Structures are given as structure tokens and as C-alpha cells.
Amino acid sequence: AQKVTQAQTEISVVEKEDVTLDCVYETRDTTYYLFWYKQPPSGELVFLIRRNSFDEQNEISGRYSWNFQKSTSSFNFTITASQVVDSAVYFCALSEGPNAGGTSYGKLTFGQGTILTVHP
Amino acid sequence: GAVVSQHPSWVICKSGTSVKIECRSLDFQATTMFWYRQFPKQSLMLMATSNEGSKATYEQGVEKDKFLINHASLTLSTLTVTSAHPEDSSFYICSARDRGQGYEQYFGPGTRLTVT
Numbered sequence: 001a002q003k004v005t006q007a008q009t010e011i012s013v014v015e016k017e018d019v020t021l022d023c024v025y026e027t028r029d030t031t032y033y034l035f036w037y038k039q040p041p042s043g044e045l046v047f048l049i050r051r052n053s054f055d056e057q058n059e060i061s062g063r064y065s066w067n068f069q070k071s072t073s074s075f076n077f078t079i080t081a082s083q084v085v086d087s088a089v090y091f092c093a094l095s096e097g098p099n100a101g102g103t104s105y106g107k108l109t110f111g112q113g114t115i116l117t118v119h120p
Numbered sequence: 121g122a123v124v125s126q127h128p129s130w131v132i133c134k135s136g137t138s139v140k141i142e143c144r145s146l147d148f149q150a151t152t153m154f155w156y157r158q159f160p161k162q163s164l165m166l167m168a169t170s171n172e173g174s175k176a177t178y179e180q181g182v183e184k185d186k187f188l189i190n191h192a193s194l195t196l197s198t199l200t201v202t203s204a205h206p207e208d209s210s211f212y213i214c215s216a217r218d219r220g221q222g223y224e225q226y227f228g229p230g231t232r233l234t235v236t
Binding site for chain 2: 017039042044045047091106107108109110111112113
């Protein structure tokens, strides 16, 4: 069974601080995908990144960066110089890869979410 | 980019009535759509996988007779909450998998259901 753990329930920072959101996952699949989504108060999920299990390169996109380490089954997300607009709930998620048997591909297992509040 | 819509965006209904929620892929074909439920301050939980032209696959613990799913076309899946009760009040989100784009998945904006 797949599992995603986001141990940080809530994080509060002051604007311009850097913040890292942790994500640890469990899966028996050799091919899988990891995701991060942002959910602002409106409720709509905003896709941030997808990473497949064979690509351990870290990624940077503007103020966002992601650190994928298979050795520790972690996929952490860092926001540099946080802004008030970054305040939201952030979800880490996991899905099987396309060769995992077909029927489960695309099904997302979400972590519990981390509520990030950035104060001015 | 690919867009998924949901209708209605919010609905209030009385206990015992049925409510239908639509999920549409607007500019791509989706052979598979997923329905998720999110209770306040909680995570998203997958309810069922909807496949075009076949029966939906429900996750353990989800009552298929209560949550009827119909995926009649490549762009539309519907979720009907039958005989709704206050405990069914939740945020329902669908996602659609684009078979033409390497199976990318796109989320709808969600439907907030309140049962009184």
C-alpha cells in the first residue's frame, strides 16, 4: 500500500523567510510519480511539480525548489523568500507509474497536508 | 492548457435528496476520471475511478450504491450522491486524465456540497 506522510501540520513564518515542507513516502512500486499541489482558500488544487522515480535531479522554479532523495524516500519542497501569497495548504502526493498494472495508474495518494501561513 | 470544469461549484440540499455533480474535460478526451472527497481541514481521499464506457471502481469503504458514478462520454463523468445526509457534506473534486498527453492529470475546481 502506498503512503505519504507530511509530518508538519502547520508552519508559520514571516515574509522573506525560507521554509521547507517535508514529505516522506512509502511504496513498493519501482516506477512511481511524486507531486506537490497548492490549495489556496478557494479550494482549487494548483499543480506545482511532478517527478518520476527515475529522475532524482533537484529542480528549481523561481522561488520554489524540490529535493528528491530515493535513499530516504523523501521529496521535500522549499520556498525561498516566502511571500504572503504563498499562504495555503500544500499537499504532497504519490501515484503508481504506467507499468504498474494499469488500473491504479493515476490514482493519487495524498499526504495530510501542511498549512503554511506567511505573515507580513 | 487543459481545463476541467465542475458543475455546480457549490450546492445546498436537504437531507434525503439526491445531488448530481458533473465533471467535464473541456479541451481533451479523458478515458479515466477520478473522484476525490475532502472533509474540512483534511486531506483528499480517492473515492472512485471512473472509466469511460465501463463501471466505476470504488475504493474500500465507499458505498457504490450511495455514490453513483457514470462516465458516459470521453468528456463527462457524473457523481450522484443519493439520499444525501449531513455527513455527506464535503468538498468533492474530480480529476481527468488526458490520454493524448502522456496521461497527464488535471483537477477540477471542486464542488462544495452542504446537506442540511
